[in-house]
Amino acid sequence: MKRRLALISEHASPFGVLGGVDSGGQNVYVGQLAKHLAAMGYTVDVFTRRDHTLLPEIADWVDGVRLIHVPAGPATHVRKEDLLPFMADFTGYVLQFCKRQTVTYDLIHANFWMSGLVAADVKRQLGIPFVMTFHALGRVRRLHQGKADEFPDERFAIEDRIAAEADAIIAECPQDEEDLCQLYHADPSKIVIIPCGFNPTEFEPLSKPLARVALGLPANERVLLQLGRMVPRKGIDTVIRSLAHLVQDYQTPAHLIVVGGDGNDFDSRITAEVSRLKAIAAEVGISDRVIFMGRQRREMLKYYYSAADVFITTPWYEPFGITPIEAMACGTPVIGANVGGIKFTVRDGETGYLVPPNEPVAIAERLAYLYQQPELLSTFRQQAIKRANALFTWQTVTTAIARLYERVVAENQPEQRSTINALALIDRRFEGALTALQTSRQQLQDSILSAAAMLSDCFQQGGKVLLCGNGGSAADAQHCAAEFVGRFRCGDRPGFPAMALTADSAVLTAWANDMGYDNVFARQVESFGKAGDVLIGISTSGRSQNVVQAFTVARSLGMQTLAILGGDGGELRLLADHCLLVPSSEPQHIQEVQIVIIHLLCELVEQWFVAPSSVVSRQPLANHLQAIERQLGKAIAPDGKAIAPDQFPAPIG
The missing domain is CATH 3.40.50.10490 (Glucose-6-phosphate isomerase like protein; domain 1)
Incomplete structure (x- = not known):
């Protein structure tokens, strides 16, 4: 059955530039999900805030997907920490859009807590069920960032409401599910674990020598990569300090490539963060070994992943994190912080290593060991590719999400409840057969x-x-x-x-x-x-x-x-x-x-x-x-x- 869906992502548009302070995994998630849903036959409208005067109200993006730029607040960049006052206008626009366009959505998928607030209000007005992906949880953020967290305290009550009123909640990893249950008292029966994904046509292994030639990087040097948003919680300073330990304690010279953000960004926080990181590199004596590449076009990222020997990502906390999957898909082992989604995507001792956050010495020790064991490094590369493609393609992820949509829609249509029970029975019987086969095997x-x-x-x-x-x-x-x-x-x-x-x-x-x-x-x-x-x-x-x-x-x-x-x-x-x-x-x-x-x-x-x-x-x-x-x-x-x-x-x- 062809269904019409609304994806709400108030601050993260598929058009967003990656590497900015407010642009990252959620932009990718929303864009890839919309494209793959459309390929499955769904009609998708993505509602995102209009943050530039040149953006049209409605834009056809790809076949089956429209971008709806919502006039809520000024048509310019506004920090996501400051967007809550504009959400009432956002909700009002969505309600009027449905009436003006005579559009009937079968389901809303909200991304991030402010989008969840919009979805919950629309549900109360129009009765449209909604699925929620938080992408990050306010209480977790406050726990790790303390006073540096500038989101309003109202966020906590709103997230409580969303957890209670959502028809289903997508947890992106087991840690996300645990946090939802413990910190928000979410009903476990409404939570389904479905990870983020990557596009195999976008991220695949390239020849390392050719990737380095394309980027102008030294062919025979050891190259490490850090790629992502330029904010303190991403722990890029920890990666820089780990390189200093690798060079000084293990006499293993290498270069660190840092991709993301630059001093010309509209947000002064990125400029400040890059300056801070450069000062740390100078302080530990490796300024000549840390190369800040700034923002890069998305089609170039696979060259950086493929050129690197190891990808390093050590945030303080991480709701999921797409970059480790993208790195593994390109055949690059990952050293990641043992937090959140990273400890779900990276298999310690199989596709890389997990280390405690904020411990550069531990990273250096693992790097030195890998460089001393080239065969192990090669094995990790092959296992990383295998794991990424087995579990985390957008095709696999979207199929799981579409199944969840169908269940939620059916649950909200009484005449389809017999179908729900039948589908549940089918799932149980297949699950039992698969278990018996696997154990017998x-x-x-x-x-x-x-x-x-x-x-x-x-x-x-x-x-x-x-x-x-x-x-x-x-x-x-x-x-x-x-x-x-x-x-x-x-x-x-x-x-x-x-x-x-x-x-x-x-x-x-x-x-x-x-x-x-x-x-x-x-x-x-x-x-x-x-x-x-x-x-x-x-x-x-x-x-x-x-x-x-x-x-x-x-x-x-x-x-x-x-x-x-x-x-x-x-x-x-x-x-x-x-x-x-x-x-x-x-x-x-x-x-x-x-x-x-x-x-x-x-x-x-x-x-x-x-x-x-x-x-x-x-x-x-x-x-x-x-x-x-x-x-x-x-x-x-x-x-x-x-x-x-x-x-x-x-x-x-």
Whole structure:
């Protein structure tokens, strides 16, 4: 369904210049989210304050996205700390816009607390539900900045109201969720963790030598990078001091590139901050090693990320922080402060290092270690690229946010509540299936290999396989037999002798009628089985008496037995020579994993029969684990990758 959305971002326009004191991650977030939502079919209006006389009221930005420049306050830059008095006008404009344009929005997504105030007031007037992304929390800011925080105290009460009235709240990392619950008493059921993202077409690894040539940087020097807003809380002074320690304590010379802001900025705070940082560099004796590049066009940032050996970001606190993700996407390891979103995006010892804020000695120690271990630095680069692309693309992020939108819209439309319940059920069932598959993948690999080897040996030596089970397991037994007799993937092989004991309805009904159903499989095992054959029993509980009795007879004949079970395995677990026990107590999830196991057994046996030299006993185990990884991985995720436990910490919906 095509929906119309309003994104409110009162001070951070997608047109904002990055690196300024009030321009940064929120500008990127709003712009990228709007573009990707439009690509998914949504119609998006971005409401942002008009801060220049040349800006039109309504501007088409990209297909499906309009920028609405709201006349609230003077048409010039106003510090975000001073914008609250203009929010009543902002709200009034949005209400009039909806009436004048006869626009009906399905949902509002507010960004930052003043936008949340507008959304909450619009909801009261028009009943439009809203989703909230705070991007930063006032109580957290006041805790870290104290008197330097110039936002009005009214912010705290407004944020309390927003947390109570929002239909859903997007926390950008686990720390954000914790702060919302502890400091604002937000309802945990309304909070969904969805991180920020990056655009892979915008940030990708470039050749380091070529990136340095493009920027005029020395080809063989050690280069460090700091990129972001020029404000004291970003801790750029800590990075400068760390370079001094690296040079003086570890005799490891390097250059630090600082990108962001410059002395010509309209805000004197940037000029003051750059001057302060230059004074610190002079104080610690490394002025010639710190290069202030000022603002850079966004399309140039990937050159800076790619040119650097390490990206360093050590703020006092950080609600999320997009720059570490952008750096990792360009293949640059990150040393980051162990705070907020950074400790979520950067994996310590895997894609870089986490250090305490305000501790330059710790940064220098990590840098020195990395420069002494070039292979580790290279490993971090590869792992950084992998993590960024696996978890933090805007496509992934927007998909999660769109799912949240649909849930919120449905919850506010009573006629769709049955749909909500159905979608929640779908999510729960998929989540349960994925958990069962993932756990089975971790626990059953060796057992699957052993079972496949036994079946392969049976066929190689002229034996046959009998299969039995009840209900859905009966169908699985017939399915498995059909794959063995016919083919699974390889057509150029003979049929494998396999027979499902559930397939002959005349035998089943006659024997069950005359002698009882508990013996229907045992009687057939007596008739068809012999030493060297294999009996496969499929059961979700392991307590089916007709399967138990069949196993007892098979063992007396010298046959080998394989049980594919769930739960605690019941009696069959003790009777089986080989047991594949699905670690789940839910029958439907057990059956879902059992069919994956059956397919794995068919493929492995087929591979080994066609290429006998690759039988388990003749090749390292690791070679065969790849087949299981490949098949279970495909069952878990469409792209063939397993779902990692550190991905989105809370399921959407």
